[in-house]
Amino acid sequence: MCLGIPGKVVEIRDEGPLRMALVDYGGARKEACLAYLPDVVLGDYVIVHVGFAISQLDEEEATKTLEILRMLDPEGMELELGSTDGEAAAPSSSAAPPVAGASA
Amino acid sequence: MKYIDEYRDAPLAGKLLDEIHRITTKPWALMEVCGGQTHTLVKQGIDEALPSGVRMIHGPGCPVCVTPLEQIDKALAIAARPDVIFTSYGDMLRVPGSTTDLLSLKARGADVRIVYSPLDAVRIAAANPDRQVVFFAIGFETTAPANAMAVRQAARLGLANFTVLVSHVLVPPAMCAILESPTCQVQAFLAAGHVCAVMGWTEYEPIAERYHVPIVVTGFEPLDLLEGILMAIRQLESGRAVVENQYARAVKREGNLEAQETVFRVFDVGDRKWRGIGMIPASGYHLRPEFERFDAEARFDVGTIHTSEHPACIAGQILQGTKTPLDCTAYGVLCSPQKPLGAPMVSSEGVCSAYHAAGRGLAIPGAVPLYELTRRES
Amino acid sequence: MSTERRPSADPFGAPAAAATTPGGEIGAGAPDPANLVCPAPIPERARVLLGHGSGGQLSAALMRDVIGPALAEAAPGGPLNDAAVVEVAGQRLAFTTDSFVVSPIEFPGGDIGELAVNGTVNDLAMMGAQPLALSLAYVIEEGLPIEDLRRVTESVARAAGRAGVRVVTGDTKVVGRGAADGLFVNTAGIGLVAPGVSVGAERAAVGDAVILSGPIGLHGIAIMSVREGLDFEVEVVSDTQPLNGLVAAIVAACPGVHVLRDPTRGGLASALNEIAAASARGIELREETLPIPGPVRAACEMLGLDPLHVANEGKLVAIVPAADAAAVLAAMRAVPEGADAVEIGRVVADHPSMVTMRTIVGSQRIVDMMVGEQLPRIC
Numbered sequence: 001m002c003l004g005i006p007g008k009v010v011e012i013r014d015e016g017p018l019r020m021a022l023v024d025y026g027g028a029r030k031e032a033c034l035a036y037l038p039d040v041v042l043g044d045y046v047i048v049h050v051g052f053a054i055s056q057l058d059e060e061e062a063t064k065t066l067e068i069l070r071m072l073d074p075e076g077m078e079l080e081l082g083s084t085d086g087e088a089a090a091p092s093s094s095a096a097p098p099v100a101g102a103s104a
Numbered sequence: 105m106k107y108i109d110e111y112r113d114a115p116l117a118g119k120l121l122d123e124i125h126r127i128t129t130k131p132w133a134l135m136e137v138c139g140g141q142t143h144t145l146v147k148q149g150i151d152e153a154l155p156s157g158v159r160m161i162h163g164p165g166c167p168v169c170v171t172p173l174e175q176i177d178k179a180l181a182i183a184a185r186p187d188v189i190f191t192s193y194g195d196m197l198r199v200p201g202s203t204t205d206l207l208s209l210k211a212r213g214a215d216v217r218i219v220y221s222p223l224d225a226v227r228i229a230a231a232n233p234d235r236q237v238v239f240f241a242i243g244f245e246t247t248a249p250a251n252a253m254a255v256r257q258a259a260r261l262g263l264a265n266f267t268v269l270v271s272h273v274l275v276p277p278a279m280c281a282i283l284e285s286p287t288c289q290v291q292a293f294l295a296a297g298h299v300c301a302v303m304g305w306t307e308y309e310p311i312a313e314r315y316h317v318p319i320v321v322t323g324f325e326p327l328d329l330l331e332g333i334l335m336a337i338r339q340l341e342s343g344r345a346v347v348e349n350q351y352a353r354a355v356k357r358e359g360n361l362e363a364q365e366t367v368f369r370v371f372d373v374g375d376r377k378w379r380g381i382g383m384i385p386a387s388g389y390h391l392r393p394e395f396e397r398f399d400a401e402a403r404f405d406v407g408t409i410h411t412s413e414h415p416a417c418i419a420g421q422i423l424q425g426t427k428t429p430l431d432c433t434a435y436g437v438l439c440s441p442q443k444p445l446g447a448p449m450v451s452s453e454g455v456c457s458a459y460h461a462a463g464r465g466l467a468i469p470g471a472v473p474l475y476e477l478t479r480r481e482s
Numbered sequence: 483m484s485t486e487r488r489p490s491a492d493p494f495g496a497p498a499a500a501a502t503t504p505g506g507e508i509g510a511g512a513p514d515p516a517n518l519v520c521p522a523p524i525p526e527r528a529r530v531l532l533g534h535g536s537g538g539q540l541s542a543a544l545m546r547d548v549i550g551p552a553l554a555e556a557a558p559g560g561p562l563n564d565a566a567v568v569e570v571a572g573q574r575l576a577f578t579t580d581s582f583v584v585s586p587i588e589f590p591g592g593d594i595g596e597l598a599v600n601g602t603v604n605d606l607a608m609m610g611a612q613p614l615a616l617s618l619a620y621v622i623e624e625g626l627p628i629e630d631l632r633r634v635t636e637s638v639a640r641a642a643g644r645a646g647v648r649v650v651t652g653d654t655k656v657v658g659r660g661a662a663d664g665l666f667v668n669t670a671g672i673g674l675v676a677p678g679v680s681v682g683a684e685r686a687a688v689g690d691a692v693i694l695s696g697p698i699g700l701h702g703i704a705i706m707s708v709r710e711g712l713d714f715e716v717e718v719v720s721d722t723q724p725l726n727g728l729v730a731a732i733v734a735a736c737p738g739v740h741v742l743r744d745p746t747r748g749g750l751a752s753a754l755n756e757i758a759a760a761s762a763r764g765i766e767l768r769e770e771t772l773p774i775p776g777p778v779r780a781a782c783e784m785l786g787l788d789p790l791h792v793a794n795e796g797k798l799v800a801i802v803p804a805a806d807a808a809a810v811l812a813a814m815r816a817v818p819e820g821a822d823a824v825e826i827g828r829v830v831a832d833h834p835s836m837v838t839m840r841t842i843v844g845s846q847r848i849v850d851m852m853v854g855e856q857l858p859r860i861c
Contacts, residue, residue: 003140003786004246004298006107006354017260018223018253022715025784026105027777028703030714033223036249036363045107047301047354050193051221052250054363055301055354057107062353066110069327072119081335082320083352105780114844149845211529220712220785441539463836463848 004049006057007032009042023048107353111325120330121153124337131157132340133289134333135282135425137275138296139166139454140324146458148326154333161290161425164278164381167243168195168451169419172377173411175271176201179240181406182269183214188404189232191225192240194218198450202412205450222254229258229266238400241268246298248272248389249363252370255391255398267400270391273376275299276307277387283315287426292336294322294329297351302367304359308347316345323351370395379447380420417446422455429456430465535583539851541748542756565609567675576611578602579670585663587634590704591719594667595637597795600722601746602671603645607729608742608798610681611673613645618652618669623662634665645724647671678737683760685740690829691807692765693800695728695814696721696822698750699778702792707781714784716777723796728819732800735813741801744794748852751790753799754837755851767827767839767849791852801829 010029011022019034023046032048034040037056045057061083068079136142142162145151151160164170180201183190190206197207197218210216215235219225222239229237241251251268258266275296282288295308300321308319318339322332332350339345349355367389376388391399413419416434421427429435429448439445441457448454459465533540550557565578580601587594599616606613618638622631642649700721707716725744732739741761745753750772758765774789782789796819802810807825814820827839837849 004301004354005105005783007784008106018257025780027718027775027779028707028714028716028781028784030220030784033221033250033253035253036360036366038362047298049246049298050250051223052253054246054249054298054360058353062107062110065331065352066116069116069120069331072123081331081338081348081350083349083355105776105783108783112842114842117844147847148841149847153845207531207533208529211531461848461850463850 004047004054006045006047009034009040009044009046009053012042021046021053023053108325111323111327113327117326117330120327120334124158124330124334125155127334127341128155128158128337129341131159132291132337133159133161134292134294134336135161135163135290136294136296136322136329137163137165137279138294138299138324139169139451140298141165141294141296141322141329142455143458144324144326144329146455146462146464149462150326150329158333158337160333162422162428162455163282163290163293163425164378165244165275165296166448166451166454167247167273168199169447169454170273170378170380171196171199171242171271171447172379173202173413174377174409175242175269177203177409177411178401178406179269180204180206180209181409182238182400182404183209183216185236185404188236188238189215189217189228190238190240191217191219191228193242195451196240196242198444199447200444200450202410222250223257226254226257226261226263226266229263230261233265235265236403237266238404239266239268240271242271244273244275244296244299245303245367246296246301248367248371249302249360252366255370255395256366258398259395264397267398267403268391269400270371270389271376272371272389273378274373274387274389276311277384278378278381279308279311280315281381281384281387282425283311283317290317290425292318292340293320294332294336295319295347297321297323297328297355300349300351300355300359302360302363304357304364305347305349305355306357306359312345312347318345319347321347321349321351321355323354380422382420414445419446419448419456422448429459432456436460436466535747542851565605565611567609567611574611574675576606576609576673576675577670578605578609579668580605581666581668583663583666584705586708587630587664589708589720591700592722592795593634593637594665595634596641597720597722598667598669599638599641599645599647599649600724600795602669603647603724603726604744604796604798606671606673607724607726608681608744609673609675610679610729610733610739610742611675612730613647613671613673613726615648615650616642616669616671618649619667620652620654621662621666621668622654622656623664624656624659626664631665634667641724645726647726676733676737679733679739681739681742683741683743683757686757686761686763686765686801686829687740687803688763688829688831689804690740690801691804691810691825692754692767692827692829693802693807693810693814694750694773694824694826695725695798695800695820696796697773697775697778698745698794698797699774699782699789699792701795702749703778703781705793706785712785714781716781718775718777718781721794721796723819725796725798725819728798728814728817731813731817731820732802732810735809736802736806738806739800739802739810742798744798746795747793749789749791749793750799751788751837751849752851754849757799757801758837759835761829762834764830764833764835765827765837766830766832767837769839769841771824771826773822773824790849804828 007023007025009021010024013020020031021034022029023032033052037053040056046053047055198205206216225239305321312319318336320332320335322328335348371389372392373386374390375385377383396402418432439449444450449456534544565576567574567576582594582598584594603613700718703718704720706712707714743753754765811823814823838846839849840846
């Protein structure tokens, strides 16, 4: 299930215990549930999938990705691609995959 | 559209392709496990613009396609009941079960409704207290938080008429099953970006290490896919095998912890049969016992389900990546989007429908090769 | 009450027991695949589906396999097009009919009445004919508010006036609650084809320019935005409008215009595919030239729809010899309905009967016809 698109949070309101937002996708707006992104504020960009915001778009990273791609040059230095999020390159063997049953 | 258009830029796509061609010195086989990525690769002809030795094997990344036949037949049996409003994501409506499909049931008078979000199904239940409302909760991990929240919301509202028919599947066990197969040719994976936005990528690190396969978390736009492929090939060419994140703007290593918490509060990991592949242990979600009152399988006695697949449909091998639609004798002849024999042809993200929509392997008189990107391979 | 089930003699008749057994337990009614004559899980063949009305591949199949053959004796000219031309006393009379079943009957940018007038006026215009007169028939569901009927009818009158056509005859029927979706409207129209004009899909010739009169996707998205279960906010209104004025301008600039087609249900893709098939030519589009308004794109991305499959109501495609393209574009842009006219592609000798598009990313993809009903994707 992959169709998730980025949109801008333009309104926030509560529907009972659920925090809902109106998200603008560049001219079309639809509500989305913000329950999984409690820190999102007006103006933030989020990725929405089946009516739920599942990830906040990191605008810095977005810009960085494009900048690096623009700098790609066959004659130049090999540029580092992707995020430099901490332990990305080093798999830690001590971290077993989280098992659903164990985190009840 | 912001944060979409920039990743469809033609000159940048050309640059990425140039770089891929420059650094590739050996043949490689990569697999993407996400229907959305398959769709973009085929529709944009990206896979055919890669160096000739680089093969994209399309993995079982379409949750519609891998929903087990038993679950579809159960859904059909439940939807056929006159007291039921059956709600579902649009993609499931045309998937053939053993004998029919949801859209046909609708034509015969069943109350089948498409919903955009599982919360809509909950609203329908609240508005129709005298009817049973069932929601077909399918998907990968990406959709589990939404489906889980629907159950929690129904619980909060004290709804007695809302149940879910669960058929979730998980990506890492499928990857391992593929890697364990004796016929496995996959040397690197593109991991599904939105699955990882929810779950993070910690589960993939042991897989990369154990099987020595590079895994690159990748987005869905053309530039994302090209960059992800480039990163994977760089690893392959240098003998590295780690998890990397191409989709940096949307994915963090730990994923979305709030979403995971709700998913694990409502669901439990269990065995799941994948249509066309078979049983993969610990590869699906089931409702936890404390939410049994929301389980459609507990509420409705659907009798014994006998499933049967069309004998000419090789969806299983296609979903495992061992064959392509071009290897299928029914493809384009007996099996087409208008009269699909199997799920990969009917789902908008299935491999067969992607190939068919792109006209691959279909005999067209006078046709010239269509898959020429601005950058040809030298 | 148990249901006796016999193996169906008709291989396409899947047992209906599961759906229609009143009060029966589902266990007794569930279809047993072993009893089916045909082992293939063939989807619904015995009943009409909503998709058969969507203007895509299913609609074409219904016409080709069921309606066309059944009507063969009475329709010697072949499958029925949107409009027909009959010779009457040395003149060419265009004759067309269309039914309108849109729901809701009032939507952003218009209503079913306006749609009914413009739709038929446009079908006549696509034959190169100036509309003369319309008939108007109502099938009204019991319970429809009288005010709604009055408003829709006033809308019909306004639309007719704008198009310069008169409503000369009509009919009204009322059916029981539930038998019609509020209001169904049928209009039929006659018009005269200008001398020297001979348009038809089969006339598309290699090298011709494919011209689109303006932005696409507006009507379909406007309707979807108010459809129950999907509702979203979008600053998009239906583009319904009469196109006879625009056609007159095109014909004046290029009497030899080859094809005129308004891409309604099934969208631009379906209309172009029909033309490609009828002419046995290929059509190549360039994605960067397609006028798709931002909100339409956003709504399509959100729902997983292809803008090329979304319905339009006030747009046309004109296919003209390349040498006339500049003059036709100028003539179209001089008229409000064609202010945003743009050339979007060419008719080619390659890949006959297929429509392809050079994408923004630089690849070439096939533009296929919609299969059935346009279902929003989430996958």
